[in-house]
Amino acid sequence: MTFSPIRKIYFGIADRRQMFRLFDRHAQRPSRWEGDDSALFRGEWFEVGKIEHDYMLDILPPLWMRGEMFAMREFLTGSITSVFYTLRIDGRFRYFHAYCDLSIARSPVEMRDAIVDRESWPVKAMTHEERLEHIWSATHDEYRGYAGEQWLPVNRGKRTVLYYGGRRGTTLKLLEDLTDDEIAAKLPVHLRHLPERIAA
Template sequence: MKTAAPIRKIFEGVARRPQMFRLFDRHNQRPDRWQTDVAPLYNGEWFEIDEALYDYMLDILPPLWMRGPIFALREFLTGSTTSIFFALRIDGKPRYFHGYCDLSDPYSVETMRAAIFERGSQPVRAMSREERLEHIWSSTADAYRGYAGDRFPPAMQGQRTVMLWSGTNGTVLKLLDDLTDDEIAAKLPVHVRHLPNIAA
């Protein structure tokens, strides 16, 4: 039985056009890029866009389907996974989102819609540790992020890494999941650095 991918926010704020296209390809450096199925990496990821990008993506090709303000991109990322675009009214305001859903699961689109709505309806702007790490990964240039290679112990190989500036040791490579709270704060943009923590 296939297990549904966890739904996760991967970028804080509203992505502009260059950011959106970078987010579409945020796993391009993955190991064994042509030998492994990319769907598990992308399924469940979502981020906010603006109305102009929502309209732009709607106009590129006729959608695979459109259900009210939600439509599926005709070109699949891989297998049964494709881009879904949402226009949702949250707290009385229209907002727009992109997510990757596996259409072989008939509940995936509604599950993501509900998760985005719930996350977007929280009264206080905040970020979980996981969202902070995903934002760092999403916004770090390719030259400064990658995957652990053979210099790491076998159990760590293939995990995501980022470059850090360590005053005394210069530039160091560290597993993304092992960043300390101070290292996370240093890697985040100033406008989100001091947001309160929320439970994952």
């Protein structure tokens, strides 16, 4: 299970409770402490409110501050740490959290540019991958997990979610195998009918 490309993982502005849940949305992963999990977190980002942004700035002195961004002093894993941004997009200030790999010199700048590009789309839309990431981020731990020994070897370790299928009852499905109708059913109402944009 490796991700790594820059990706938006939650739609909406995360409040403090949601923000802390999103910080380690992979907490249930198998073999959590046994390897380098940098690729799971590298590139993840989501929007936060000004209060949450300022709260994180006040927790500890930042590792560094550069214009519209600051990095947290505590590293999540390896060279991955939280970077918070204050960005002016479409004439207003917005606030974001991202996991950047500080062993890559331009990682925070590339992340900033990717966030501005994504949030500047002229039409509000979601890619297929963003829909799946939002579902994973918004699903409570009791209703999501990872495929274990009962799954085929090729699927072990992949993300799973519980899906309520009406008369068919509740079933455990691979996140990546959700149909368009199942994805729509699991998204909040205000996100269900957004057009799908093909990832660049």
